[in-house]
Amino acid sequence: MLAYVASRLIQTALTLVGISILVFLAVHLTPGDPAVIIGGNEASDEEIRIIRQRLGLDQPLPVQYLRWVSHVLRGDLGRSHRAGREVYDELATTFPVSLALAAGGLALAVLVGIPLGIVAAVHRDSLVDLAVMGLSVAGMSVPVFWLALLMILLFALRLEWLPSSGWGTWQHFLLPAVSVSLATLALLARMTRAMMVEVLLEDYVRTARAKGLPERLVRYRHALRTVLPPVVTVIGLRFGLLVGGAVITETVFAVPGLGRLVVLAVQYRDFPTIQAGVLLIAVCISFINLGMDVLYGVVDPRVRYV
Amino acid sequence: MRTRAILRSKSGLVGLIAVVVIAVAAVLAPVVARHDPFEQNLRASLGPAGRQHWMGTDDLGRDTFARVLFGARVSLMIGAGAVGLGLLVGVPLGLASGYFGGTFDAVAMRIADLLLAFPRILMAILIVAVYGVGINSLLVAIAVPDIPIFARLARASTLSIIQLDYVAAGRALGASDTRIMARHVLPNLVGPVTVQATFSVAAAILIAGGLSFLGLGVRPPTPEWGSMLAQARTYMRTAPHLITYPGLALAATVLGINLLGDALRQAYDPRFRGRLGGA
Numbered sequence: 001m002l003a004y005v006a007s008r009l010i011q012t013a014l015t016l017v018g019i020s021i022l023v024f025l026a027v028h029l030t031p032g033d034p035a036v037i038i039g040g041n042e043a044s045d046e047e048i049r050i051i052r053q054r055l056g057l058d059q060p061l062p063v064q065y066l067r068w069v070s071h072v073l074r075g076d077l078g079r080s081h082r083a084g085r086e087v088y089d090e091l092a093t094t095f096p097v098s099l100a101l102a103a104g105g106l107a108l109a110v111l112v113g114i115p116l117g118i119v120a121a122v123h124r125d126s127l128v129d130l131a132v133m134g135l136s137v138a139g140m141s142v143p144v145f146w147l148a149l150l151m152i153l154l155f156a157l158r159l160e161w162l163p164s165s166g167w168g169t170w171q172h173f174l175l176p177a178v179s180v181s182l183a184t185l186a187l188l189a190r191m192t193r194a195m196m197v198e199v200l201l202e203d204y205v206r207t208a209r210a211k212g213l214p215e216r217l218v219r220y221r222h223a224l225r226t227v228l229p230p231v232v233t234v235i236g237l238r239f240g241l242l243v244g245g246a247v248i249t250e251t252v253f254a255v256p257g258l259g260r261l262v263v264l265a266v267q268y269r270d271f272p273t274i275q276a277g278v279l280l281i282a283v284c285i286s287f288i289n290l291g292m293d294v295l296y297g298v299v300d301p302r303v304r305y306v
Numbered sequence: 307m308r309t310r311a312i313l314r315s316k317s318g319l320v321g322l323i324a325v326v327v328i329a330v331a332a333v334l335a336p337v338v339a340r341h342d343p344f345e346q347n348l349r350a351s352l353g354p355a356g357r358q359h360w361m362g363t364d365d366l367g368r369d370t371f372a373r374v375l376f377g378a379r380v381s382l383m384i385g386a387g388a389v390g391l392g393l394l395v396g397v398p399l400g401l402a403s404g405y406f407g408g409t410f411d412a413v414a415m416r417i418a419d420l421l422l423a424f425p426r427i428l429m430a431i432l433i434v435a436v437y438g439v440g441i442n443s444l445l446v447a448i449a450v451p452d453i454p455i456f457a458r459l460a461r462a463s464t465l466s467i468i469q470l471d472y473v474a475a476g477r478a479l480g481a482s483d484t485r486i487m488a489r490h491v492l493p494n495l496v497g498p499v500t501v502q503a504t505f506s507v508a509a510a511i512l513i514a515g516g517l518s519f520l521g522l523g524v525r526p527p528t529p530e531w532g533s534m535l536a537q538a539r540t541y542m543r544t545a546p547h548l549i550t551y552p553g554l555a556l557a558a559t560v561l562g563i564n565l566l567g568d569a570l571r572q573a574y575d576p577r578f579r580g581r582l583g584g585a
Contacts, residue, residue, distance in 0.1 A: 018420040023432070030436050137317075137568075141561035143512055145519045145535060146553030149542070157543055243425045248516050262428075263520050266435040274435050278428055286423060 012290045019282045038271050040081035078272030087276045098257035102242045105180030113185040117192025139186025148179045148252040165254035176253045180245040195227045236292030318569020324562025332378035341369035343376040343529045352545040362547040373529035374555050380530045385511040388448035396456025404464030418454035426451045434522045444523045448510045467494045497574040504567035508560045531556040
């Protein structure tokens with residue numbers, strides 16, 4: 001077990017190094033002076049000079065990279081010329097918002113998606129199954145931004161039940177959470193159904209039925225237990241889906257989160273913010289994947305030997 | 307193509323019809339549309355759907371129906387172009403990686419894993435940020451995340467195919483590596499690659515729409531569904547039809563392609579009962 005955790009830790013560390021190199025090169029391999037790219041077009045000569053000095057742009061690339069990493073590790077992420085503030089402060093205010101939104105979206109996807117999948121599997125080939133599967137395929141095909149606009153149209157403009165944008169109260173939270181969760185919800189429903197259908201045909205399920213256990217017990221005690229662990233892993237792996245949904249959702253609903261920050265930064269070519277934002281999201285995803293793998297290794301001993 | 311197997315599944319048939327209809331509409335857009343998609347008429351701005359304009363008009367009085375039709379061209383071309391690009395780089399890479407193994411394989415797969423650890427939209431945003439907003443960087447931004455997917459897929463299939471007897475037989479007869487890869491391995495990759503490519507096109511169209519919606523992809527005045535939706539936001543209250551139709555077109559296209567992909571997957575591998583989602 002310890003060896004497994006150690007090897008996963010090393011893997012994660014390597015991934016993080018790779019991601020940081022990618023993010024670093026994104027700026028330094030672009031045509032143009034990196035100091036001007038980082039400082040922005042409106043930066044004064046003095047500011048450009050400071051950036052050049054801070055990053056040591058006359059040094060070889062590997063040296064510059066190490067210097068940049070050491071700055072990042074100390075929390076010095078540079079200055080956002082769009083907001084005129086430290087990038088660190090920008091991230092500190094937007095990150096918790098995105099985290100809350102992702103958690104809400106994930107909770108919704110799990111609490112609705114998995115039960116839908118179970119119901120569909122149990123009533124296989126019925127109308128309910130057809131409806132759930134139809135909804136699930138539709139859920140994976142409907143663009144997040146369209147769904148978001150339709151929800152605004154219905155709940156904010158027509159019915160006037162919920163605000164169309166902003167952040168702070170539970171009313172502000174509802175529509176963005178639904179919009180973020182959609183893709184994951186659809187995926188979970190589909191996966192749960194497919195696995196449940198297979199498991200319900202297994203010998204041990206037949207045995208459980210044969211010895212006269214009530215159907216409810218067979219389904220939720222015997223079958224569901226086998227289905228859940230892989231589904232949980234997928235939840236972790238598909239965290240990227242939530243992030244992707246969040247970038248667009250936050251922009252549509254004007255939620256002051258990390259995704260909207262990155263989009264704004266790209267529009268203003270605010271590179272320190274882009275680099276830091278992308279890095280932060282990638283680091284989060286790596287750690288979530290690590291956590292999921294370790295958790296899965298604890299639950300299922302077979303995993304450790306793969 | 308396993309046409310009969312696709313036609314046997316009802317949803318596959320629906321998907322096929324949807325894709326064909328949309329593709330034909332895209333090709334025949336100049337014939338079907340009764341207005342120029344760029345022609346402005348400020349006196350007819352934000353008009354509702356009617357006889358003259360089947361899907362109404364936008365803020366500049368342009369015909370929404372024409373713009374939705376021409377938008378199909380843009381979306382399908384971006385989807386096919388980006389996936390074609392990813393496929394052309396990824397498949398040979400994966401094939402060579404699986405065939406030769408060794409250091410090249412190890413390095414290539416590490417890089418692939420690294421790219422796969424990145425959320426798609428984030429990598430696309432990073433690429434657009436670096437190369438600037440435009441259709442070329444949009445294509446690259448969508449294609450690059452596809453490369454590791456195709457490489458991994460091609461590698462996995464290659465690894466199982468080179469174990470087969472006829473590859474050994476070919477080798478015994480003195481066939482070169484290139485010949486074995488091209489004549490024996492590559493044809494066997496067609497199935498899995500076609501299935502993945504179908505889902506990838508759907509995902510590419512969605513991402514292109516999303517990036518254009520964010521102002522990071524196709525820019526106005528080019529008719530593109532995502533950017534049309536972004537422009538329509540301002541007039542949501544007075545002209546909701548501007549939200550309805552481009553979104554409907556986008557959703558129908560992606561849904562059709564995903565359904566077709568599901569049917570293809572089952573046609574190529576009957577054991578598969580849709581375990582994982584597309585996109």
